[in-house]
Amino acid sequence: MEIFFDREALALAWPAVRSGIAVTLQLALASIAAGVALGFALAVARALGGRWLRFATPAIVAYADAFRAIPPLVLLVVIYFAAPFAGLELSGFLASFAALVLVLGASAEEIFWAGITAVDRGQWEAALSTGLSRRTTLFRVILPQAVLLTVPPLTNRAIATGKNTALASVVAVPEVLNQATSIQAQTASPAPLLLAAGVYVALFLPLVRIGRWLETRAPTGGPAPAEGPP
Amino acid sequence: MSELFETFLNPAVMGESAGLLLRGLVVTVELSLLVVPAGLALGACVAVAQALAPPWLERVVSLGVDLVRAFPPLVLLVLVVHGLPFAGIELPALVGVAVALTLNTASYYGEILRAGIAGVSAGQWEAARSSGLGTTSILRFVILPQGVRKVLPDLVGNTLEAVKLTALASVVALPDLLRMARIAQGVHFNPSPLILAAALYLALLWPLARFVRRLGASKAAPDFARSRR
Amino acid sequence: MTDRIAPGPVLEFEGVGKSFGGIRALHGVDLAVREGELVALIGPSGSGKSTLLRCANRLAEPDVGTVRFEGREAPRGGAALARVRRRMGMVFQAFNLYPHLTALENVALAPRRAAGRSARGARRTAVEALERVGLGDRLDARPDQLSGGQQQRVAIARALALSPRILLLDEPTSALDPELVGSVLGVIRSLADDGVAMLIATHELAFAREAADRIVFLDEGRMVEAGPPEEILERPRTERLRTFLKRL
Ligand SMILES: Nc1ncnc2c1ncn2[C@@H]1O[C@H](COP(=O)(O)OP(=O)(O)OP(=O)(O)O)[C@@H](O)[C@H]1O
Ligand SMILES: [Mg+2]
DSSP, X not given: OTTTXXXXXXXXXXXXXXXXXXXXXXXXXXXXXXXXXXXXXXXXXXXXXXXXXXXXXXXXXXXXXXXXXXXXXXXXXXXXXXXGGGTOOOOHHHHHHHHHHHHHHHHHHHHHHHHHHHXXXXXXXXXXXXXXXXXXXXXXXXXXXXXXXXXXXHHHHHHHHHHHGGGGGGGTOOSHHHHHHHHHHHHTOSHHHHHHHHHHHHHHHHHHHHHHHHHHHSOOSSSOOSSOOO | OHHHHHHXXXXXXXXXXXXXXXXXXXXXXXXXXXXXXXXXXXXXXXXXHHHHSOHHHHHHHHHHHHHHHHSOHHHHXXXXXXXXXXXXXXXXXXXXXXXXXXXXXXXXXXXXXHHHHHTSOHHHHHHHHHTTOOHHHIIIIIIHHHHHHHTHHHHHHHHHHHHHHXXXXXXXXXXXXXXXXXXXHHHHTOSHHHHHHHHHHXXXXXXXXXXXXXXXXXXXXXXXXXXXX | OGGGSOSSEEEEEEEEEEEETTEEEEEEEEEEEETTOEEXXXXXXXXXXXXXXXXXXXXXXXXXXXXXXXXXXXXXXXXXXXXXXXXXXXXXXXXXXXXXXXXXXHHHHHHHHTSOOOHHHHHHHHHHHHHHTTOTTOTTOOGGGSOHHHHHHHHHHHHHTTOOSEEEEESTTTTSOHHHHHHHHHHHHHHHHTTOEEEEEOSOHHHHHHHOSEEEEEETTEEEEEEOHHHHHHSOOSHHHHHHHHHO
């Protein structure tokens, strides 16, 4: 049993893992913010249509499908190891950020789009019939109703993005997992790994519980509820 | 332009590494064929247990499921593959990877199936019970078929996620598609194998992603949210 | 400004046709609504009443024919179409109120964001419109706190808020419980008395007889008969109209 809670190894691992927590959090928060923003912008572009954006709709759909199809780690490896050949030296952190943003952006776009289409089309008709522009209709009438529906799935995608920061360990970003495995190699003890596992549970278990709670109290799919927000 | 082509889509390099990549692809497919059925089976067990268990036990099970979900899959994988040997449990790499990925994906399958079962109306249970069926038969012949149909898009979606997860195996040196691509890239000092591997993943999974979209897109998009005419 | 526009039809359909896939929803419809006139559209389900109304403000784009508003062909898109839509109010069968906004905000949204009035001005306009439909005391209610009849009156106020030249109403009472129909028809009648032009699809023949200047009978996308209420309802000339009236 002692081997799992090797004091010495833990004492050695903790400062490293602690600095890893900061990196994990930075990477997670930056990727989530940028990924959600990217998904939102794409869904809005898709909804507003218009002359030059019309041809962009198939492109947005293809992007969403492709980046939901490709494993995030494959994307990360391609970005990190292939980009230098194009003269683009990305740090591990930036490569991870780019991969996580592209992946989250694809899911977030679909989630926002699903929210927009779940709002009854009568809402569009009513607003357009009063002479509101499509843009104003989208932002003042449709999105306030749609956003509520997007919160549970977005929360889950954001959590998944947070967990996927562990992939950055593969490209030597000194986040929690990376720190733990390198100390583990030095100490030949599983304690650093267990410490890292504990850190992830402490970080993500509450979020997973919140995500579950949000999901159970939200209407799943279907048309938007007829009544307003609670 | 042709320089970029030579770098990223080098035909010679691709040709030479194709065999290696195909061997990797076979491992990826094998791993998927292990993880998806095992994850579904374990998930179904969890879901059924939750449906039949008393409330307190249901809460314990759901906490366990959430605990598994709190781990990044890669962390779970490293923990199983590099941690278990310290406890004296030596698993072949493929088995270790399969165990970790199955645990992870079962936590999602289980939750999806639980929601599907919960979505079948109580009247179905009553009707089946009144016709003299036992609990196991009711679940197997009445509840699960309906529940599965309700959540089919989510099940297919999670299958996509499960196959994507197999790329993590490369981190613990299992010779899957991604791992082989990395090796080939190192040998040729050229990124073409990586691009080829990404293309293979897309070829394998893009149709699945499109299928998920089709299943989920039962609601028609508001056509004039797009067309201006 | 408006005085200089030659008196004539506010809204005019000329040879308007529209298909959905293989289905002919409208077939060469010619119809004009003059200033202050109330025209009732009757016809069986699927005869094209809603489609005709939606062609008026181009929520549906006609395949053939022209739609003229105030003597000019309505623009097909962009800000010009939005300007024309501001001057036509539309009332829907299902109300289509914005569930996340109060009654006042529902009505004030277009004056503020489409017509660009000040927040104060938009509010004043909205209060007036809601008072006109008898809801001056429910300004801050959300749609789900209002009865069906009250919701539809808010929707009418929303359509009225920009002082439209014509109101398009699509079966405004058919989603209402019978006891709530009266309040909505009362509001529409009083608007007619004030000289607001209206094109209204309705199944309420008693109302059409009493309030309409003209009744138009649509069947399978064609205008079959049109004329004053007494003529249409009491001396139908075609077999189709006779059958339709008998079945009601
Ligand atoms: N968006 C649409 N897509 C396909 N078909 C449509 C659409 N809108 C209307 N139609 C078809 O066009 C025809 C006319 O429909 P419309 O709604 O105008 O009839 P209506 O007279 O308003 O009927 P109701 O009294 O039931 O409201 C019908 O056959 C209908 O099925
Ligand atoms: Mg209709």
